[in-house]
Amino acid sequence: MAAPGLVEAADPAEAVETAEAAELSRALSRLLPGLETDSKLGRRRALEALRRALEEAGPATDPAAFQGPWARLLLPRLLRCLSDPAEGCRVLAAHLLALGMQRAARPRDALPRLLPALAARLVSPESARRQPPETCEELRLGLVQLLGLAVGLGGAALAPYLDDAVRVLRCTLLDPFAAVRRESCQCAAALARATPDHFHMQSESLIGPLMQTISHQHWKVRVAAIEATGTVIQFGNGKSVDDVLSHFAQRLFDDVPQVRQAVTSVVGGWLLDLRDRYSFFHKLIPLLLSSFKDEMPEVRELATSLWEKVGLQWQKENEDDLKDKLDFASPPPAHYPLHDSRPVLGCRELVSRNLSKILPALCHDISDWVVGTRVKAAQLLPVLLTHAEDHITQHLEVILRTLLQACDDDERAVVSNCVRSAELIGTFVPPEVFLKLMLAMLKKSPSPSKLLVLASAVQGCPREALQPHVKVIAMDLAQTHICQASESDLYLERLLLCVQALVSVCHKDCSECSLQLLEVLVTVMAGSGTTSLSDKAQEAVALLAEVEGISSQDLYRKHMGPLLEQLTASHSDWTVHSPELGQFSVVMFQAGPALGEALQHVIPTLRACLQPARDPQMRLKLFSILSKLLLRAKDTVDSQGQFHNYLETVIKDVLVPNLQWHAGRTAAAIRTAAVSCLWALTSSEVLSAKQIQDMQGTLMSHILTTLEEDSQMTRLISCRIINIFLKTSDDTIDPDKFIKIYPELLKRLDDVSNDVRIAAASALITWLKCIKSTNGKSYYQSSIQYLYKELLVYLDDPESAIQDAVLEVLKEGSTLFPDLLVRETEAVLHKHRSAAYCEQLLQHVQAVPATQ
Structure with a gap:
């Protein structure tokens, strides 16, 4: 006999029960008593039997026939089983609930009892730090999947129970189990789509948990949170955009491309479909355009495609306002950047109209202490400028201040993007406008960043527009307080860039100011501390000369x-x-x-x-x-x-x-x-003998003095100079001055350097030759005799090279007074360690008269 309460009153809508339904009710009634037993094993066996019965009935069972037994007999008992002490029983109950929801003709009828039951198992107590009643991770996942199934099957009928559903999701979005979080994100998005007319009243309460989940360590969870946020805000309260923007911006730095792609997709979707999107254009546009510079082609292509759709849609929505611009479309500037396709009019107008609101935040980010933020902001700036075109002019002062600060950055990526931005200023802004500001800033306080911005702007400027201003730029660069403001290589390198930019853009137009440009290049070469910078400056001189032919x-x-x-x-x-x-x-x-x-x-x-x-x-x-x-x-x-x-x-x-x-x-x-x-x-070899003769009268006495210098190099060079002086003197030198030369040379034969001693010997040879060429050699006899005696001492020098050199000197002097030399040589022959050199000298003296 069935326990009391097993047969409950049918719903009013089920007044007549078919035979199939009656049969199913009888079959289920036989199994239901097992759910009430005290035995955990008995309850589990009853649930397994129910599962087999439902699975065997299969899809053949008429949903209408299934509805009655399901609602009357199974649903209430299975919901009670969700709190069964046995985990296995709770798992089976959740599975059966899902199976029943899918088989029932009117699954939405279960919502009034299902949603509170799910909330009871998944919603944590008041203290957020406490765990939810359901302790099993896999079962929590199953229950969230059951909630998702209810949302999918219930649709708009879920509106009265929205509060319970949101309470569940607020907890499960923060579940420790990653799979539960992912499933909760998907469920939140489905809930938003299912109840669009009521969801906006509850949507804000989900933003906090979603933003805590958006930075989860699993990238798939982050993607799910981003996509769910997009849907929740799309069907909810648009004001929540402000609460999520900073989190979305942070995800653009994510290492996983799929996460960045998800942000791009969601932001693009908001720009296309968000009800209040016009209010958020200035906040959403930078996020989407930031993906233009993403490292992954897929992300870049998605961003480009979405942005074009946004522009075309806005263009269509504002067709009356843009009528003149559409009918009389302006051609792109003649100097439009190569390899860049011009954005559609709607995209350009959107950026131009929102630039004043975008720039303050961008200028702030470009000087942020976090490197990644600075790089991202610097990458975004040229994208915005490409869209704004000549509208840059009205924001030029702000942009220039930003670039001047950013070009001092240590991060190369920041500087390179700022250089690109400065080139775009040169492309779209008339040179008389940007030069007025840039040159005034440069004159006030020269710096490497200002020179770099100027060089880049000049590089981007069309030649025909820049031509009237070339001389002004060159003259300002050549001013002392600018070109000599610093000797740092960085400053000089940027100064060189300015000249290179002028010459490469204006070519022959630089002829009229080539003097000023040459002055700047000479300054760079003079101040450069590296060979490479000096070489670059010389190349610039060659280029300047080349344009002049x-x-x-x-x-x-x-x-x-x-x-x-x-x-x-x-x-x-x-x-x-x-x-x-x-x-x-x-x-x-x-x-x-x-x-x-x-x-x-x-x-x-x-x-x-x-x-x-x-x-x-x-x-x-x-x-x-x-x-x-x-x-x-x-x-x-x-x-x-x-x-x-x-x-x-x-x-x-x-x-x-x-x-x-x-x-x-x-x-x-x-x-x-x-x-x-x-x-x-x-x-x-540019001086004649006469000129050298004139020099020696003035310089010989000074050079003789330098023979006593401590510097070996000075003594050596002095000996060589004296040698040259003697070779060109002929008989023009005064005898009294001439005779004072050889003692000084003789002293050098005692020098510590053999090179100096040999050079002195060579000069003595030349001195002796000078005496031979004069008629009054008898005037020098006593000096020659003294010289013979001193030279014979060095003929026994320990250094053979010196002996050879002295022997040549004596041979040269032997023709003056040969008999005197023979006597002096024979007098010292026995004193030498080796008589070989003396004998060579005597043989030479004896042989010379015979050959003359």
């Missing part, structure tokens, strides 16, 4: 006079740190043969700057420059054969004052530099 040397020749005149105007105040000194050095080395045409500027500057009272370090640098020039004199200072006109000035006013002895290492270094210059001059 001349060579680099001819370019220097063209501007040598004004260039040096300007550089040397301040030479009286130069120190080693003066930028003009570095520029002067660059011009000296780069000008080549053109230097020979500007000696009227070069020599007076050298004379003034190389006086002993001037900065010693500067003098050292200038002597280094001068010596290098003199080594290639025919290709530099004497290219026009005019250097001899300034020879006396170089000797008396430059070399002589710096050869005089002064105490200190710096003074010694300057004397070495001066001696090196004299050596370069005398060995350059």
Whole structure:
């Protein structure tokens, strides 16, 4: 006999029960008592028997016949089983409820009892930290799936029970089990679609849980949360857009492309279908356009497709307002960026009309402390500018301030996108407008970022528009307080970029300001701390010369006079740190043969700057420059054969004052530099013998003094210079001065350096040859005898190279007084460790008369 209450009153709608329904009721009634037993095993067996009965009945059972037994007999008992102590029983009950909902003719009739039962199992107590009554994760998943089934089958009939459904979802959206969260997201979206007329009253309560789920560690959960948020807001309260925007923006940085794609899809859908979308255009457009620069092609293509649809839809909706622009469409600017397709009119208008609202937030983000945020904002800016086109002009000051700040960023991606934005300014804004602002900012406080923005804007500007402004730009760049504002490589590199941009855009139009541009390039070469930057500047000089149809040397020749005149105007105040000194050095080395045409500027500057009272370090640098020039004199200072006109000035006013002895290492270094210059001059083959003879009268006494210098290099060069002086002296030298030379050379045979000793020996040979060429050699007999004695000592030197050198000197001198040399040699023969060299000398002396 059935337990009391097993047969309940049928619903009013089921007044007549078919035979099939009656049979099903009898079959189920036989199994239902097992659900009331105290035995867990008995309840489970009863539920399994019910499952088999329902599955065996299968789809053949008429839903109308099934409705009555389901509603009267099964539903209430299965709902009670959802709270059964045995987990297995609860699982089977949930499965049977789902099966029954699918088989019943009117599943919505179950909603009044089903929704409260689900809420009882899934809604946590008041304290959010406590777990829901249902402790089994898989069962919670099954119950949420059951709720989703109820939503799908109940449709709009779910509206009266919306509160219970939302309460359930608020909890399950935060469930620890990822699968429950995913299923809850899908259920929330389905609920929104099923109850569009009532859902907006409850939608806001789901936004908080969804935003907590949007950052879940499982990317599939994040995708589900994003998609659910899109649907919830679409069918709910549009004001919730403000609550989710920051979370959506954060998901654009997600490492998983599917997540970024989901954000793009949802935002694009809102722009197309959201009821209040016009109010949120300025907030949603940046999110969608940010995906234009996504690293995945699929995301970029989706964003582009959606944005075009948005633009076309808005264009159609506002056709009357855009009538003139549609009928008389303006062509794209002639200098429109290559490889970029022009957006449709609706897209351009949307950006232009909302740019003033978008820019403040964008400018803030581009200076954010988070690198990713700065990069994303910098990527978005050129996309917006491409759409805004000439509407940029009214926002130019704000954009420029933003770019100037962002171009100082350490992140390369930020700077590269800002460079692109600056190029677009040059493309769409008339140069007279942007140059007025940029040049004023640059003059006020020069900086690398301002130069970079200027260079980029110039690079993007059409040649015909920029042509009237080329000279103004070049003259401003050449101003001292701009081109010499900093010696940092970064500043100079950006300065070089400005010149390169002007030359590459304007070509021959740069001819009228090539002097100013050359001044800037010389400044870059002078201040650069790296060879690569200097090489780039030289390439820019070559490019500037090329657009004028001349060579680099001819370019220097063209501007040598004004260039040096300007550089040397301040030479009286130069120190080693003066930028003009570095520029002067660059011009000296780069000008080549053109230097020979500007000696009227070069020599007076050298004379003034190389006086002993001037900065010693500067003098050292200038002597280094001068010596290098003199080594290639025919290709530099004497290219026009005019250097001899300034020879006396170089000797008396430059070399002589710096050869005089002064105490200190710096003074010694300057004397070495001066001696090196004299050596370069005398060995350059640009001076005639007569000119060298004139020089030695002035310089010989100073050079003899430098033979005593501590610097080995100075002593060596001095010996070589004396040698050259002697070779060109003939018989013009005064005997009293001439006789004072050999003792100084003789001292050098005791030098610590063998190179100096050999050079001194070579000079002694030349000195002896000079005596042979004179008629009064008897005047030198006593000096020669002394020289023989001293040289014979070195003939026994431990160094064989010195012995060989001294032997050559004695052989050269043997023709003067051979008998005297034989006597002196025989007198010391027994004192030498080896008589070989003495014997060679005696053999030579005996052989010479025979051959003469």
